[in-house]
Amino acid sequence: MSFLPTEGDAIATALKPAGFPLAAHEPVESDRPSRIIVRMYEPTGFQQRVRAGWFAGLEAAERTNLLEEPVGAAQVRKEGAQFTLSPFRIETIALKVKAPDVDLGPEELGRRVEPGQPVYFAHWQHNMHAEPLGASPIGLSLRGEVRTDTHVPQGGYTINTVHVGLVNNLTTPVAGKVRFVLPEGWRTVPAEVPYRLEPRSSASYPVMLAFESPLRRGAVKAQVEYDGQVYEAVLEVGEPARLSWELRPTRRGAVVTMMSDYPQDVNVDAFVIAPHELWGDLVEGAALAEMPSRYERLVVPAGGKARWHIEAPHEVDAWLTVKLAYHGRVEYRQVRLGPAAQKK
Template identity: 30%
Template structure:
């Protein structure tokens, strides 16, 4: 079956059964991957939980079924297949154990009685039964471990090995070697019954909804294909690794992380004397067996609706990657101290510890105090405000994706979003709201009417209690000579260094009433599929690109020009994003920016594209996304070719 491949996948043993005959002579080992745990009745399923957890810790997926109910291993209804069974309870209490022992023979009953467990081999090798349309519900279709004491089996699993006695020859013996592919999170993999490893390089959906363009004009790749068909240059990187032992011996989780996060070389500044003995800010022991999942400032006050600042503590997330359990210690130049266990919300759970005992496959969060402090006036980690200001309060209307920086804990809304008038005054309802739960917030809401219009309220000071909101009306009166067309009224606040505004569109006269601009032809007033993103009659903003195709050499530069033409009666403010496929992002240093276009005028924005020297030749594309006042448009797609 096809499965997601995160950073690696391989062929080897997840866990193993170490088999011997009744006299104690070794018979070999059998790899364990996916288990069916058969309990006497589904009423007993809860009793199997410690065993299922123990299997999961060492990497074995398990599904619990009952001897008296539907069984696992039929591809007509199941999404995957088990490769062995564990039958809990002897023949006296589990009907599945009774049937299995009866069919296997008296010698298996004798071993079970003497040793408390017995390994019953399958009648047919696994490769012959793992086939399309497989039905493995028959008890002899898979090898099975019948065990009377589940607690003893849980204890035996601590080293990812199960010791078992088998009175006959064992098929499907383990070759104790592992082969794996390291990848960059490719979409899927499969290992077939011959041992061949298959890797899916691309996967896409060409149907609904991702393959459908809802708002005209439809945008496509330069060759006319849907974006989902991925008709451009792709680079796939993966590495083949292998060696004796299982995935733990090869430290494959660490190898996958290292392949996905290569070291970046930097030129060290000149200094007196030799370089320090270690340049590591953080070391985790045992290396490559306990991995770093996250290192970040502790806490996220905004997620709790808090106005508190992020503290000085750091959150360290550790991942036990062997399934066997390890004791972790932290070192390095950060000088982390006062380690305290924390929950997933990074709230402390207990007293400080010197080292951390991790169970198999455990993910643990710690709070720690760094022993070094940031230098005064040092760099701020990451931006603190959006590059495009003001921020539109209803950002989701821009098909923007994530919320703006800061998550807008204090926001403003004006409604209705669209008004029509033949010259009469119109009224807006303005709402201010705070998501902060532990602090009041104060500020001033500023009303920005269309040019020449009168407003009943130019500004409104406000104070919002924790979790509070308020609403107030605003009346806008047009001048007697108000011209037909689209006008815009905004209400704006400032919070935490960002301007946040909501905008209402006011249509005066018959629609569309939009402005022609010099150089227009009748064709400009129809919906075009060529170099215009939309027409004036559609949204009020035309978007045109300077070129249909751009070419650049490695180390060279070129420019994509975007001309914005405002056919409305008001100034348009918005945000531009230049979208391009992975592999070109380094070439576009400044893909996000704000823009302003005065009424009835045009403005050109240039995006510089500078291909690094290391860029491989290939065919790509770029698409400008234009967002303004709750609207979203896309410019025509431009072909971007990197020439040799």
């Protein structure tokens, strides 16, 4: 059974609920939509009489522009909505559909949170994706120029002020607390920042940062939690974190060895980039093999070492690139796999 039965030489390029909730950072209702947008185009260069239906039946249909604003009616019969499609024309149709006569029930179509927690909020610095899962309902930033000399001698402390920025991208109020992860011997005043933001609003909160130890290198990490996901902003103080790492082939794939002289644990998003022949079932007949894992959240301990063993088919002659992203930095290494690499 097809969700969208069609007739005529036209190609359907889009099938979606009506509206643009994600573009406006609006919450998406979980109820089944009653208005479906279908976008089709005519590829042959001849005028076509086209029909578009729906598996549970239609109540009405109308033509719209690309902004989904009505521009005209479409004829609806038992078989579906009928309309004429001019040569090479793109047409957008809004279908008011009937609900199916079966209870489909709620179903999880995928994970609801990112596998690596906390999520580095400035994800664009890690060259990752358009938005984390959840479309960033709360914006988070941490800014300030932190001096590491004792410029305010007050009881032996060095005191600075940083600013936590929050944005509510939702259409409902949001409240919570900003928590901080700090190197040993540092503290913030206040220790936590409670907040309440009205819809589509923002706020900035000053926070005092006090050094109560000689340590002047590390990262101030601000974290907020929303809907099961933790977002994190990082402000480095002193010399930034720089991992020393290498990638080398092994009999069963490759191994990444990372070493750190940083005084705090470093969260690392690690990715494997490989030819599509190693993507397994995702490329069906083109696959030569499949790699078990292409992402891992790694933690390099303070002043310590961590390893990531990447399983890969040793009999396949291929290249493999590893990308490490941490504290707003992205680094790459490449290695050759296969029997030839093992002989070197």
